[in-house]
Amino acid sequence: MIPVEQAETIILSLVQPLDVERDSEMLPLLEARGRILAGSVTSDLDFPHWDNSAMDGYAVRYADVQACSAESPVTLAVIETIPAGYQPQCVVEAGQAARILTGSVMPAGADTIVIQEETQRDGDQVTILAAPQPQAFVRKRAAFYQSGQPLLSSGLRLQAPEMAVLAAAQCAQVKVYRQPRVTILSTGDELVSIDQPLQSGEIVDSNQYALASLITQAGAIPIRLGVVRDEPEALKQAIAIALDQSDIVLSSGGVSVGDYDYVEDILAELGGNIHIRAVAVKPGKPLTVATFEQKAEGRGQEAEGRGQRAEGRGQEAEKARALESADSRFPLSKAATLYFGLPGNPVSALVTFCRFVEPALRKLSGLPERAWKPTFVRAKTQVDLRSNGKRESYLWGHLDLADGLYEFALAGGSHSSGNLINLAGTNGLAVVPIGKTHISSGESIYVMQIGRSLQS
Ligand code: AMP
Protein backbone atom coordinates (compact mmCIF):
# COMPACT_ATOMS: atom_id res chain seq x y z
CA MET A 1 0.00 0.00 0.00
CA ILE A 2 1.58 3.29 -1.08
CA PRO A 3 0.67 6.85 -0.02
CA VAL A 4 -1.67 8.91 -2.20
CA GLU A 5 0.95 11.39 -3.34
CA GLN A 6 3.36 8.64 -4.35
CA ALA A 7 0.58 6.98 -6.35
CA GLU A 8 -0.16 10.30 -8.05
CA THR A 9 3.51 10.79 -8.93
CA ILE A 10 3.81 7.26 -10.35
CA ILE A 11 0.61 7.64 -12.40
CA LEU A 12 1.64 10.99 -13.85
CA SER A 13 5.06 9.59 -14.74
CA LEU A 14 3.37 6.81 -16.73
CA VAL A 15 1.39 9.20 -18.93
CA GLN A 16 2.69 10.37 -22.24
CA PRO A 17 0.80 13.45 -23.46
CA LEU A 18 -0.85 13.39 -26.87
CA ASP A 19 1.46 14.34 -29.71
CA VAL A 20 1.07 17.88 -31.01
CA GLU A 21 1.20 16.71 -34.64
CA ARG A 22 -0.06 13.13 -34.75
CA ASP A 23 -2.85 13.57 -32.22
CA SER A 24 -4.29 16.87 -33.41
CA GLU A 25 -6.90 18.06 -35.88
CA MET A 26 -8.01 21.33 -37.50
CA LEU A 27 -11.50 22.39 -36.46
CA PRO A 28 -13.71 25.36 -37.32
CA LEU A 29 -13.38 27.80 -34.43
CA LEU A 30 -16.76 27.28 -32.78
CA GLU A 31 -16.45 23.49 -32.96
CA ALA A 32 -13.17 23.79 -31.06
CA ARG A 33 -14.83 25.23 -27.95
CA GLY A 34 -13.71 23.30 -24.86
CA ARG A 35 -10.85 21.65 -26.75
CA ILE A 36 -7.15 22.16 -26.07
CA LEU A 37 -4.93 24.14 -28.38
CA ALA A 38 -2.24 22.01 -30.06
CA GLY A 39 0.73 24.30 -30.74
CA SER A 40 0.89 28.01 -30.10
CA VAL A 41 -0.89 30.56 -32.29
CA THR A 42 0.73 33.68 -33.69
CA SER A 43 -0.89 36.44 -35.68
CA ASP A 44 0.42 38.82 -38.31
CA LEU A 45 -1.94 41.49 -37.03
CA ASP A 46 -1.05 44.08 -34.39
CA PHE A 47 -3.59 44.75 -31.60
CA PRO A 48 -4.86 47.47 -31.80
CA HIS A 49 -4.42 47.39 -35.57
CA TRP A 50 -3.89 51.20 -35.63
CA ASP A 51 -3.70 54.14 -33.18
CA ASN A 52 -7.29 54.82 -32.12
CA SER A 53 -9.39 56.66 -29.58
CA ALA A 54 -10.54 55.01 -26.36
CA MET A 55 -13.32 57.59 -25.82
CA ASP A 56 -15.83 59.80 -27.57
CA GLY A 57 -14.30 63.30 -27.75
CA TYR A 58 -11.87 65.36 -29.82
CA ALA A 59 -8.49 64.47 -31.27
CA VAL A 60 -6.14 67.40 -30.66
CA ARG A 61 -2.49 68.41 -30.58
CA TYR A 62 -1.36 68.31 -26.95
CA ALA A 63 0.72 71.45 -27.37
CA ASP A 64 -2.48 73.39 -28.19
CA VAL A 65 -4.33 72.44 -25.02
CA GLN A 66 -1.71 71.74 -22.36
CA ALA A 67 -2.22 75.07 -20.57
CA CYS A 68 -6.01 75.37 -20.79
CA SER A 69 -8.49 75.32 -17.89
CA ALA A 70 -12.09 76.35 -17.20
CA GLU A 71 -10.81 79.90 -16.52
CA SER A 72 -8.65 80.09 -19.63
CA PRO A 73 -10.20 77.71 -22.18
CA VAL A 74 -8.88 77.15 -25.70
CA THR A 75 -11.09 77.14 -28.76
CA LEU A 76 -10.18 74.94 -31.75
CA ALA A 77 -11.64 74.57 -35.25
CA VAL A 78 -13.34 71.21 -35.86
CA ILE A 79 -12.13 70.07 -39.27
CA GLU A 80 -13.86 66.68 -39.57
CA THR A 81 -15.82 63.95 -37.83
CA ILE A 82 -14.29 60.46 -37.77
CA PRO A 83 -16.85 57.74 -37.07
CA ALA A 84 -15.72 54.17 -36.21
CA GLY A 85 -14.75 52.27 -39.33
CA TYR A 86 -13.69 55.32 -41.40
CA GLN A 87 -10.29 56.54 -42.41
CA PRO A 88 -9.52 60.18 -41.38
CA GLN A 89 -9.35 62.49 -44.39
CA CYS A 90 -7.53 65.49 -42.88
CA VAL A 91 -4.38 66.25 -40.94
CA VAL A 92 -4.95 68.07 -37.62
CA GLU A 93 -2.84 71.24 -37.68
CA ALA A 94 -2.16 73.72 -34.87
CA GLY A 95 -5.44 75.28 -33.66
CA GLN A 96 -7.51 72.40 -35.06
CA ALA A 97 -9.37 69.38 -33.70
CA ALA A 98 -11.26 66.39 -35.16
CA ARG A 99 -14.47 65.02 -33.69
CA ILE A 100 -13.71 61.36 -32.90
CA LEU A 101 -15.69 58.39 -31.61
CA THR A 102 -14.61 55.37 -29.55
CA GLY A 103 -12.49 53.00 -31.63
CA SER A 104 -12.02 55.46 -34.49
CA VAL A 105 -8.63 55.84 -36.17
CA MET A 106 -6.52 58.72 -34.84
CA PRO A 107 -6.00 61.42 -37.48
CA ALA A 108 -2.46 62.39 -38.45
CA GLY A 109 -1.22 65.42 -36.55
CA ALA A 110 -3.25 64.74 -33.40
CA ASP A 111 -1.66 63.00 -30.41
CA THR A 112 -4.21 63.36 -27.59
CA ILE A 113 -7.93 62.86 -26.96
CA VAL A 114 -9.97 65.35 -24.94
CA ILE A 115 -13.08 63.62 -23.69
CA GLN A 116 -16.41 65.04 -24.73
CA GLU A 117 -17.36 65.90 -21.11
CA GLU A 118 -14.51 68.46 -20.94
CA THR A 119 -15.52 70.32 -24.07
CA GLN A 120 -18.20 72.63 -25.32
CA ARG A 121 -19.25 72.41 -28.96
CA ASP A 122 -20.46 75.39 -30.89
CA GLY A 123 -20.98 74.81 -34.62
CA ASP A 124 -17.63 74.05 -36.22
CA GLN A 125 -15.71 75.09 -33.14
CA VAL A 126 -14.97 73.28 -29.89
CA THR A 127 -13.85 74.83 -26.61
CA ILE A 128 -11.55 72.76 -24.42
CA LEU A 129 -12.26 73.34 -20.72
CA ALA A 130 -9.52 71.26 -19.07
CA ALA A 131 -5.95 70.25 -19.95
CA PRO A 132 -5.64 66.53 -20.70
CA GLN A 133 -2.61 64.33 -19.95
CA PRO A 134 -0.28 64.02 -22.93
CA GLN A 135 -1.50 61.20 -25.24
CA ALA A 136 -4.62 60.78 -23.08
CA PHE A 137 -7.06 58.09 -24.30
CA VAL A 138 -5.00 57.15 -27.32
CA ARG A 139 -4.70 53.39 -27.79
CA LYS A 140 -1.41 52.95 -29.62
CA ARG A 141 -1.04 50.43 -32.39
CA ALA A 142 0.41 47.11 -31.08
CA ALA A 143 0.08 48.25 -27.45
CA PHE A 144 -1.85 45.04 -26.62
CA TYR A 145 -0.07 42.61 -28.92
CA GLN A 146 2.68 42.85 -31.47
CA SER A 147 2.42 40.76 -34.64
CA GLY A 148 4.68 37.72 -34.73
CA GLN A 149 4.75 37.24 -30.96
CA PRO A 150 3.01 34.15 -29.49
CA LEU A 151 -0.66 35.08 -29.16
CA LEU A 152 -2.01 31.96 -27.41
CA SER A 153 0.14 29.16 -26.04
CA SER A 154 -0.21 25.45 -26.65
CA GLY A 155 -2.21 23.61 -24.01
CA LEU A 156 -4.78 26.34 -23.47
CA ARG A 157 -8.36 25.14 -23.18
CA LEU A 158 -10.54 27.16 -25.58
CA GLN A 159 -13.30 28.97 -23.71
CA ALA A 160 -15.07 32.25 -24.44
CA PRO A 161 -12.05 34.57 -23.91
CA GLU A 162 -9.80 32.46 -26.15
CA MET A 163 -12.59 32.24 -28.74
CA ALA A 164 -12.72 36.04 -28.82
CA VAL A 165 -8.96 36.32 -29.28
CA LEU A 166 -8.85 33.71 -32.05
CA ALA A 167 -11.81 35.27 -33.84
CA ALA A 168 -10.21 38.72 -33.62
CA ALA A 169 -7.04 37.25 -35.13
CA GLN A 170 -9.12 35.74 -37.96
CA CYS A 171 -8.28 32.15 -37.03
CA ALA A 172 -11.30 30.50 -38.63
CA GLN A 173 -9.73 27.05 -38.17
CA VAL A 174 -7.70 26.05 -35.14
CA LYS A 175 -5.46 23.10 -34.41
CA VAL A 176 -6.56 21.25 -31.29
CA TYR A 177 -5.66 17.95 -29.67
CA ARG A 178 -7.98 15.05 -30.36
CA GLN A 179 -10.09 13.97 -27.41
CA PRO A 180 -8.62 11.06 -25.44
CA ARG A 181 -10.61 7.82 -25.64
CA VAL A 182 -11.41 6.14 -22.35
CA THR A 183 -13.06 2.73 -22.29
CA ILE A 184 -15.14 1.71 -19.30
CA LEU A 185 -16.02 -1.83 -18.35
CA SER A 186 -17.93 -2.90 -15.27
CA THR A 187 -17.23 -6.27 -13.73
CA GLY A 188 -19.63 -8.22 -11.57
CA ASP A 189 -22.15 -11.06 -11.88
CA GLU A 190 -24.57 -8.97 -9.79
CA LEU A 191 -24.66 -6.11 -12.30
CA VAL A 192 -27.44 -5.41 -14.77
CA SER A 193 -27.82 -2.54 -17.19
CA ILE A 194 -30.16 0.36 -16.57
CA ASP A 195 -33.04 -1.04 -18.62
CA GLN A 196 -33.03 -4.67 -17.49
CA PRO A 197 -35.44 -6.05 -14.87
CA LEU A 198 -33.76 -6.37 -11.47
CA GLN A 199 -33.74 -9.86 -9.95
CA SER A 200 -33.08 -10.45 -6.28
CA GLY A 201 -29.39 -9.97 -5.53
CA GLU A 202 -28.77 -7.76 -8.54
CA ILE A 203 -27.91 -4.06 -8.75
CA VAL A 204 -27.66 -1.63 -11.62
CA ASP A 205 -24.26 -0.86 -13.11
CA SER A 206 -24.29 2.75 -11.97
CA ASN A 207 -20.51 3.15 -12.16
CA GLN A 208 -20.67 3.17 -15.92
CA TYR A 209 -22.87 6.26 -15.82
CA ALA A 210 -20.85 8.11 -13.21
CA LEU A 211 -17.57 7.33 -14.98
CA ALA A 212 -18.91 8.20 -18.44
CA SER A 213 -20.03 11.59 -17.07
CA LEU A 214 -16.68 12.25 -15.43
CA ILE A 215 -14.85 11.31 -18.63
CA THR A 216 -17.02 13.61 -20.74
CA GLN A 217 -16.60 16.43 -18.24
CA ALA A 218 -12.84 16.00 -18.48
CA GLY A 219 -13.09 16.56 -22.25
CA ALA A 220 -12.51 12.91 -23.26
CA ILE A 221 -14.68 10.40 -25.12
CA PRO A 222 -16.14 7.58 -23.02
CA ILE A 223 -16.50 4.20 -24.73
CA ARG A 224 -18.85 2.02 -22.73
CA LEU A 225 -18.24 -1.69 -23.03
CA GLY A 226 -20.95 -2.60 -20.52
CA VAL A 227 -20.97 -5.37 -17.94
CA VAL A 228 -18.42 -8.18 -17.94
CA ARG A 229 -19.03 -11.36 -15.97
CA ASP A 230 -16.81 -12.27 -13.03
CA GLU A 231 -14.97 -14.79 -15.08
CA PRO A 232 -11.30 -14.59 -16.01
CA GLU A 233 -11.68 -15.37 -19.73
CA ALA A 234 -14.52 -12.89 -20.22
CA LEU A 235 -12.60 -10.21 -18.38
CA LYS A 236 -9.44 -10.95 -20.29
CA GLN A 237 -11.18 -10.62 -23.61
CA ALA A 238 -12.96 -7.41 -22.61
CA ILE A 239 -9.72 -5.83 -21.43
CA ALA A 240 -8.00 -6.93 -24.64
CA ILE A 241 -10.68 -5.27 -26.78
CA ALA A 242 -10.57 -2.17 -24.63
CA LEU A 243 -6.78 -1.88 -24.87
CA ASP A 244 -6.90 -1.88 -28.66
CA GLN A 245 -9.11 1.17 -28.92
CA SER A 246 -8.27 3.36 -25.95
CA ASP A 247 -5.79 5.73 -24.43
CA ILE A 248 -7.01 4.72 -20.99
CA VAL A 249 -9.01 1.67 -19.86
CA LEU A 250 -11.07 1.73 -16.69
CA SER A 251 -12.53 -1.37 -15.14
CA SER A 252 -14.55 -1.16 -11.97
CA GLY A 253 -14.97 -3.95 -9.47
CA GLY A 254 -13.15 -7.24 -9.17
CA VAL A 255 -9.93 -5.86 -7.75
CA SER A 256 -10.52 -6.53 -4.07
CA VAL A 257 -8.33 -9.07 -2.27
CA GLY A 258 -10.42 -12.12 -3.11
CA ASP A 259 -10.49 -11.39 -6.81
CA TYR A 260 -7.10 -9.89 -7.09
CA ASP A 261 -4.98 -12.84 -8.05
CA TYR A 262 -6.72 -13.58 -11.26
CA VAL A 263 -6.83 -9.92 -12.31
CA GLU A 264 -3.09 -9.74 -11.87
CA ASP A 265 -2.70 -12.94 -13.94
CA ILE A 266 -4.92 -11.55 -16.69
CA LEU A 267 -3.01 -8.30 -16.85
CA ALA A 268 0.27 -10.20 -17.00
CA GLU A 269 -1.03 -12.54 -19.74
CA LEU A 270 -2.02 -9.52 -21.81
CA GLY A 271 1.49 -8.11 -21.44
CA GLY A 272 0.75 -5.52 -18.77
CA ASN A 273 3.18 -4.05 -16.26
CA ILE A 274 1.56 -3.51 -12.89
CA HIS A 275 2.79 -0.34 -11.18
CA ILE A 276 0.30 0.05 -8.32
CA ARG A 277 -1.69 -2.60 -6.43
CA ALA A 278 -3.11 -0.69 -3.47
CA VAL A 279 -3.13 2.90 -2.23
CA ALA A 280 -3.52 4.18 1.32
CA VAL A 281 -6.72 6.01 0.51
CA LYS A 282 -10.23 5.68 1.94
CA PRO A 283 -12.36 4.94 0.07
CA GLY A 284 -10.44 3.37 -2.80
CA LYS A 285 -7.66 1.19 -1.39
CA PRO A 286 -7.76 -1.63 -3.99
CA LEU A 287 -6.63 0.48 -6.94
CA THR A 288 -4.65 -1.26 -9.67
CA VAL A 289 -2.63 0.69 -12.22
CA ALA A 290 -0.92 -1.00 -15.16
CA THR A 291 0.55 -0.04 -18.52
CA PHE A 292 0.41 -1.91 -21.80
CA GLU A 293 2.69 -1.29 -24.73
CA GLN A 294 0.72 -0.68 -27.93
CA LYS A 295 0.63 -3.75 -30.15
CA ALA A 296 0.43 -3.35 -33.92
CA GLU A 297 -1.81 -6.37 -34.54
CA GLY A 298 -4.27 -5.73 -31.69
CA ARG A 299 -5.10 -7.93 -28.73
CA GLY A 300 -8.88 -7.99 -29.19
CA GLN A 301 -8.85 -10.06 -32.37
CA GLU A 302 -6.36 -12.43 -30.85
CA ALA A 303 -8.62 -13.03 -27.85
CA GLU A 304 -11.75 -13.23 -30.03
CA GLY A 305 -10.08 -15.87 -32.14
CA ARG A 306 -10.29 -18.19 -29.17
CA GLY A 307 -14.06 -17.92 -29.30
CA GLN A 308 -14.59 -16.07 -26.04
CA ARG A 309 -17.34 -13.55 -25.50
CA ALA A 310 -16.78 -10.41 -23.49
CA GLU A 311 -20.34 -9.55 -22.57
CA GLY A 312 -22.24 -11.20 -19.80
CA ARG A 313 -25.73 -10.01 -20.67
CA GLY A 314 -26.33 -9.48 -24.36
CA GLN A 315 -24.88 -6.01 -24.70
CA GLU A 316 -23.59 -6.39 -28.22
CA ALA A 317 -25.71 -3.54 -29.55
CA GLU A 318 -24.58 -1.19 -26.83
CA LYS A 319 -20.96 -2.07 -27.45
CA ALA A 320 -21.33 -1.58 -31.19
CA ARG A 321 -22.84 1.85 -30.57
CA ALA A 322 -20.04 2.70 -28.15
CA LEU A 323 -17.37 1.73 -30.63
CA GLU A 324 -19.07 3.63 -33.43
CA SER A 325 -19.27 6.80 -31.40
CA ALA A 326 -15.56 6.62 -30.56
CA ASP A 327 -13.42 8.93 -32.58
CA SER A 328 -11.58 6.28 -34.55
CA ARG A 329 -10.01 8.60 -37.12
CA PHE A 330 -6.85 8.64 -35.08
CA PRO A 331 -4.74 5.51 -34.86
CA LEU A 332 -3.51 4.82 -31.35
CA SER A 333 0.17 4.78 -32.10
CA LYS A 334 1.33 6.20 -28.79
CA ALA A 335 3.73 4.36 -26.51
CA ALA A 336 1.41 2.80 -23.95
CA THR A 337 -2.16 2.40 -22.79
CA LEU A 338 -2.89 3.06 -19.15
CA TYR A 339 -5.15 0.66 -17.28
CA PHE A 340 -6.90 1.53 -14.02
CA GLY A 341 -8.65 -1.21 -12.08
CA LEU A 342 -10.97 0.87 -9.93
CA PRO A 343 -12.75 -0.51 -6.89
CA GLY A 344 -16.40 -1.42 -7.49
CA ASN A 345 -18.06 0.54 -4.73
CA PRO A 346 -19.67 3.55 -6.36
CA VAL A 347 -18.12 6.06 -3.99
CA SER A 348 -14.70 4.42 -4.22
CA ALA A 349 -14.88 4.44 -8.01
CA LEU A 350 -15.77 8.13 -8.05
CA VAL A 351 -13.11 9.16 -5.53
CA THR A 352 -10.35 7.19 -7.25
CA PHE A 353 -11.37 8.59 -10.63
CA CYS A 354 -11.19 12.18 -9.39
CA ARG A 355 -8.00 11.67 -7.38
CA PHE A 356 -5.99 9.46 -9.77
CA VAL A 357 -7.57 9.04 -13.22
CA GLU A 358 -8.45 12.64 -13.87
CA PRO A 359 -4.89 13.98 -13.39
CA ALA A 360 -3.69 11.31 -15.85
CA LEU A 361 -6.37 12.33 -18.31
CA ARG A 362 -5.47 15.97 -17.98
CA LYS A 363 -1.79 15.31 -18.63
CA LEU A 364 -2.67 13.06 -21.58
CA SER A 365 -5.00 15.73 -23.03
CA GLY A 366 -2.19 18.22 -23.60
CA LEU A 367 -2.91 20.55 -20.66
CA PRO A 368 0.12 22.25 -19.08
CA GLU A 369 1.64 20.79 -15.91
CA ARG A 370 0.05 23.34 -13.57
CA ALA A 371 -3.37 22.01 -14.61
CA TRP A 372 -2.73 18.30 -13.99
CA LYS A 373 -3.36 18.01 -10.27
CA PRO A 374 -6.76 18.24 -8.61
CA THR A 375 -7.79 21.58 -7.14
CA PHE A 376 -7.63 21.68 -3.35
CA VAL A 377 -9.09 24.68 -1.53
CA ARG A 378 -8.78 25.64 2.14
CA ALA A 379 -12.11 25.49 3.92
CA LYS A 380 -13.51 25.63 7.44
CA THR A 381 -15.33 22.44 8.36
CA GLN A 382 -18.79 22.98 9.83
CA VAL A 383 -18.76 19.64 11.65
CA ASP A 384 -16.26 17.29 13.32
CA LEU A 385 -14.58 14.95 10.80
CA ARG A 386 -13.37 11.47 11.72
CA SER A 387 -11.17 8.84 10.16
CA ASN A 388 -9.27 5.73 11.31
CA GLY A 389 -5.96 7.55 10.76
CA LYS A 390 -4.50 4.69 8.73
CA ARG A 391 -5.33 5.92 5.25
CA GLU A 392 -5.82 9.36 3.70
CA SER A 393 -9.58 9.78 3.91
CA TYR A 394 -11.83 11.65 1.53
CA LEU A 395 -15.20 12.63 3.01
CA TRP A 396 -17.82 13.87 0.60
CA GLY A 397 -19.88 16.96 1.16
CA HIS A 398 -20.62 20.47 0.00
CA LEU A 399 -18.34 23.46 -0.35
CA ASP A 400 -20.02 26.83 -0.01
CA LEU A 401 -18.67 30.32 -0.13
CA ALA A 402 -19.63 32.41 2.88
CA ASP A 403 -18.24 35.96 2.85
CA GLY A 404 -15.62 34.89 0.34
CA LEU A 405 -14.37 31.98 2.50
CA TYR A 406 -15.07 28.32 1.85
CA GLU A 407 -17.03 26.28 4.34
CA PHE A 408 -17.39 22.52 4.14
CA ALA A 409 -20.64 20.76 5.07
CA LEU A 410 -20.39 16.97 5.34
CA ALA A 411 -23.08 15.12 3.36
CA GLY A 412 -25.82 13.81 5.65
CA GLY A 413 -26.50 10.07 5.96
CA SER A 414 -24.20 7.08 5.85
CA HIS A 415 -20.60 7.51 4.77
CA SER A 416 -20.28 3.88 3.76
CA SER A 417 -18.46 3.66 0.44
CA GLY A 418 -21.38 1.62 -0.85
CA ASN A 419 -23.83 4.46 -0.27
CA LEU A 420 -24.12 6.42 -3.44
CA ILE A 421 -27.37 8.16 -2.54
CA ASN A 422 -25.90 10.99 -0.47
CA LEU A 423 -23.24 11.67 -3.10
CA ALA A 424 -25.88 13.55 -5.05
CA GLY A 425 -25.43 17.30 -4.72
CA THR A 426 -21.87 17.09 -3.38
CA ASN A 427 -19.04 19.11 -4.89
CA GLY A 428 -16.07 18.45 -2.66
CA LEU A 429 -14.05 15.79 -0.87
CA ALA A 430 -12.62 16.83 2.51
CA VAL A 431 -9.18 15.37 3.17
CA VAL A 432 -8.30 13.83 6.53
CA PRO A 433 -4.54 13.09 6.38
CA ILE A 434 -2.94 9.84 7.53
CA GLY A 435 -2.31 9.93 11.30
CA LYS A 436 -5.31 12.16 12.02
CA THR A 437 -8.38 10.56 13.54
CA HIS A 438 -10.34 13.68 14.38
CA ILE A 439 -10.70 17.22 13.04
CA SER A 440 -12.87 19.56 15.11
CA SER A 441 -15.61 21.68 13.68
CA GLY A 442 -14.28 25.16 12.80
CA GLU A 443 -10.78 23.87 11.90
CA SER A 444 -9.23 24.62 8.53
CA ILE A 445 -9.00 21.66 6.14
CA TYR A 446 -8.21 20.93 2.51
CA VAL A 447 -11.12 20.06 0.25
CA MET A 448 -10.67 18.62 -3.22
CA GLN A 449 -13.13 20.16 -5.63
CA ILE A 450 -15.01 17.75 -7.89
CA GLY A 451 -16.89 18.51 -11.06
CA ARG A 452 -14.70 21.42 -12.15
CA SER A 453 -12.97 19.49 -14.87
CA LEU A 454 -13.64 21.86 -17.75
CA GLN A 455 -11.47 24.52 -16.21
CA SER A 456 -7.75 24.44 -16.52
P1 AMP B 1 -16.08 -5.38 -6.04
O1 AMP B 1 -14.95 -4.39 -6.06
O2 AMP B 1 -16.28 -6.08 -7.33
O3 AMP B 1 -15.90 -6.34 -4.90
O4 AMP B 1 -17.38 -4.57 -5.76
C1 AMP B 1 -17.57 -3.87 -4.55
C2 AMP B 1 -19.00 -3.43 -4.40
O5 AMP B 1 -19.32 -2.49 -5.41
C3 AMP B 1 -20.03 -4.52 -4.53
O6 AMP B 1 -21.05 -4.30 -3.59
C4 AMP B 1 -20.55 -4.36 -5.92
O7 AMP B 1 -21.86 -4.82 -6.05
C5 AMP B 1 -20.47 -2.87 -6.14
N1 AMP B 1 -20.26 -2.60 -7.56
C6 AMP B 1 -19.34 -3.17 -8.32
N2 AMP B 1 -19.40 -2.70 -9.59
C7 AMP B 1 -20.41 -1.81 -9.60
C8 AMP B 1 -20.96 -1.00 -10.62
N3 AMP B 1 -20.48 -1.01 -11.87
N4 AMP B 1 -21.99 -0.19 -10.30
C9 AMP B 1 -22.47 -0.17 -9.03
N5 AMP B 1 -21.97 -0.90 -8.03
C10 AMP B 1 -20.97 -1.74 -8.30
Ligand code: MG
Ligand atom coordinates in the same frame (compact mmCIF):
# COMPACT_ATOMS: atom_id res chain seq x y z
MG1 MG C 1 -17.33 -7.59 -8.06
